[in-house]
Amino acid sequence: MSSPHDDFAHSLVREVLAGPTTLRAHPDRPAKLLVPRPDGRMAGIDLTPFEAEPQPMTAGHYFHGIRSVDELLTAYREARQSKPFEEDLPEALEHVDPYAREFLDGVLARARRFLTDAEAKLIGDWVGRLDVYVAVKAIESLLYSQADLTLLKIAPRLGWTVHFDHLAIRCGSSAHRDAERVVENLRRHHGYVPSQVEGEDFYQFEDGWNAYLLYKILENGQVLRLFIDQSDADNPTQIIQHWNHVYGYTAHHLAIRATRFEEGRRVAVGLSKLMHTMEAEGIAIMTPTGDYTDRLLLQVFTRPERNREVPERIREVLRTHGAELETVIENAKLLELLSRWETSPELAERFFALYDIPYERDNPLHSAPIYNYFLPEQAAHVIRTSVQTAA
Numbered sequence: 001m002s003s004p005h006d007d008f009a010h011s012l013v014r015e016v017l018a019g020p021t022t023l024r025a026h027p028d029r030p031a032k033l034l035v036p037r038p039d040g041r042m043a044g045i046d047l048t049p050f051e052a053e054p055q056p057m058t059a060g061h062y063f064h065g066i067r068s069v070d071e072l073l074t075a076y077r078e079a080r081q082s083k084p085f086e087e088d089l090p091e092a093l094e095h096v097d098p099y100a101r102e103f104l105d106g107v108l109a110r111a112r113r114f115l116t117d118a119e120a121k122l123i124g125d126w127v128g129r130l131d132v133y134v135a136v137k138a139i140e141s142l143l144y145s146q147a148d149l150t151l152l153k154i155a156p157r158l159g160w161t162v163h164f165d166h167l168a169i170r171c172g173s174s175a176h177r178d179a180e181r182v183v184e185n186l187r188r189h190h191g192y193v194p195s196q197v198e199g200e201d202f203y204q205f206e207d208g209w210n211a212y213l214l215y216k217i218l219e220n221g222q223v224l225r226l227f228i229d230q231s232d233a234d235n236p237t238q239i240i241q242h243w244n245h246v247y248g249y250t251a252h253h254l255a256i257r258a259t260r261f262e263e264g265r266r267v268a269v270g271l272s273k274l275m276h277t278m279e280a281e282g283i284a285i286m287t288p289t290g291d292y293t294d295r296l297l298l299q300v301f302t303r304p305e306r307n308r309e310v311p312e313r314i315r316e317v318l319r320t321h322g323a324e325l326e327t328v329i330e331n332a333k334l335l336e337l338l339s340r341w342e343t344s345p346e347l348a349e350r351f352f353a354l355y356d357i358p359y360e361r362d363n364p365l366h367s368a369p370i371y372n373y374f375l376p377e378q379a380a381h382v383i384r385t386s387v388q389t390a391a
Contacts (some may be wrong), residue, residue: 005196006031008350009048012370015347022294035293037377045296049372050195050215054355057218058082059128059135066124068117073108075124076139079132084189086169086182086249093248095172095241099311100248103332104140106309107250111143122152129365130164131216133190134224137167141254145305147283147335148254151274154281160258160269161364165338166225166374170243170252174210175233178244182228183212192216192226200373205380208235213374217355221365223372227379237321239328246310246329253301255336259367264345266367271298271339278302278337285337289381295341296371299378307332340369 002010009031016033017025026032026044035043062075062082086092123142127135142148155162172178186192192214194201203211211229218224231238243252258269275285288300307330318326343351348368349359360366 003051004354005048005051008347008354009046011347011350012047012343015344016296016370022292023296033296035296038292043375043377045293045371045373045375046197046200047371048197049351049354050193050197050200052193052215052217052355054217054219054357055131055191057129057220057222058132059130062132063124063128063135066121066128069112069115069120072115072120072124072139073112076108076136080136083132084185085133085136086185089181089185091176092178092181095176095178095245096248097245097314099246099314100250103247103307103309104250107140107144115143119149119153123149126152126162126164129218129220129222131190131218131224133186133192134164134167134226137169137251138164138254140250141333141335145254145333145335147278147302147305148256148333150278150281150283151256151258151337154277155258158260158277160260161367163257163259163365163367164222164224165255165257165336165340166227167251167255168227168229168253168336169249170240170247171228171230171249172244173231173233173236173241178241179210179212179228179230182249183214186214186226186228190216192224195373197373203374203376203379205376207380208232208238209240211379215372217357219357221352221357221360221363221367223367225372225374227374237325239325242318242321242325242329243331246314247332251333253334253336255299255338257338257340259342259364261362261364264361266342266345266348266361268295268339268342268369270295271300271337274337274339275300283335287381289378290375293371293375295339297341297375297378298339300337302335302337304331305333306330340367340371343368343370 024034062079214226216224231241284303286301290298351368352359
């Protein structure tokens, strides 16, 4: 017997196939589309939304009405103390260098010196619509990377809404079950759930790492996605465990996208438009991926924010694993830009009804992408891109 989520996915497939598209119907699974991959093979993607109960917008309590840098940093500390984060978990810091704390303290100290009150208000307004976990991690990225903050600054004059899409948290190694520990904490204390769709809860990659995928929808309609990844136990040179050793559990990258309201419906800002807009602001863009999905999911990294202050004692150990690792470890933060094709207003109303949320067509948080998950091939591509162009 099909569920409302299954029936909704069938409608999504029909909507996509009703227009001009390179995507094809799956012969056996009415909730899936077939996507022609660049290597000539076909990939199947499932459009069934994740099942979840709407959760409170917990960040609003701390970040509502922020007017200054001091208020933002105070709210950040209070939000961070309100629930268990990774650093509060037994054994989570066993393989994290003390420099990770210095790195984060430095981010906060620089914000106190250089962030403006107007920027602090902009950040507070944006993260206040999220939950405590994402708000804390997003602030750490926004305070460190000018690229992350740029789109928030310019979106209002362009008539765009900037949406949080996902965070990637770099854990250590599966030898220590580092990602599993983080996932358990997120499920138990922060209200995240894996998708019920087979294969959208865990990815295993050929190049030596794996990732758990978690989801949440807030009562205000905001969808939150987390990418919790780690190196495989039998791959001691794989980069993720070393990122975790140096930077702890700060988000490796923040992923955001933009939509605009046009002719009575919400539409995605295309990736090429996002890229050109950011480049005009002086933000360098890497190699995009996803053209083969016919707009369902397009993504690209901006050039990594480089950290030249990694201590020599850490660099010395990294050099024993190979010369490249020392250079790549300087990629401290990345911004990922995405574009997800939006549903029609009629299907957007049905999407939010799955979570008992009344759809408001002009509500900027009521974005309803056709495809709500990740694509393993694209995830692997953006990671390789960030590594290969690090020098």
